[in-house]
Amino acid sequence: MIEVGSVLVHEDVVTENFLCNLNKCKGACCLEGDSGAPLNHNELAILEEIYPKVRPYMTPKGIETVEREGTHVTDFEGDYTTPCVDTNKECAYVIWEGGITKCAIEKAWEQGDIDWKKPISCHLYPIRITAYPEFDV
Template identity: 85%
Template sequence: MIEVGSTLVHEDVVTEHFVCNLNKCKGACCLEGDSGAPLEAGELDILRAIYPKVKPYMTAKGIATVEAEGTHVTDFEGDYTTPCVDTNKECAYVTWENGITKCAIEKAWEAGDISWRKPISCHLYPIRITNYPEFDVLHYDRWNICSPACGFGSELKVRVHEFLKEPLIRKYGAEWYQELEERLADA
């Protein structure tokens, strides 16, 4: 583990290669899993507030799900997540372009309708964060549906933390990311 500020970064985050390859996986991470995307407590009010502006970008099934269940739900482990269409299927905020999943929240952000890009867990994927009272642990979540991303990252020689520089800075700040790079240079 690499200590950076009040976080511990698993070595896989800085040694493994990864670059999303949506042409291969079609955004399967938004369609599969045990529950919706993890949400931080501070994101719940944001989702409620932006929903009217995100709704025009959503599918009819996604809208029906949010209207029935709310902008977020509590999963089987008691964690906040995005609701899923048809229980543990696609995220309610999924939309489609040319057979590839897109995020309706991010589409609203790209259009300038909202100022919040999407849940940080989505932006950081495949990094997952385990929160403890005094520190966070960042780890690389390996999932077979991301095999094309691993191969593409190897081909391009881009490591997980490099691919996710923008969301890491969004979550922890530019100074944190600089400290991570300095720790790696010193290693």
């Protein structure tokens, strides 16, 4: 582990090539897993605030999920995440463009409707941050 301020970073983050290649994976990170994208506490209020501007870009199932469950949920481990369609399918904010899974939040940002691109966990995937009282890993 490498210490950067109050954050411990695994060596692989420095030595391995982490690259989002949508043409290869087709956005699988938004579809796989047993819960939605992890959210930090600060992102909860942001999602609440931007939801009306993101909603027009969402799928009907995504809208239905957020209207029923909220802009975020607490998963089985007690962590905040984005809600998932039908409990454990795609993220509620998923949209499809040309056979590739994309994000309605990011689409609203691209269109200039909001100034927040998407949750930090989505930017960092597959890297995850775990917060501890004294440091983050």
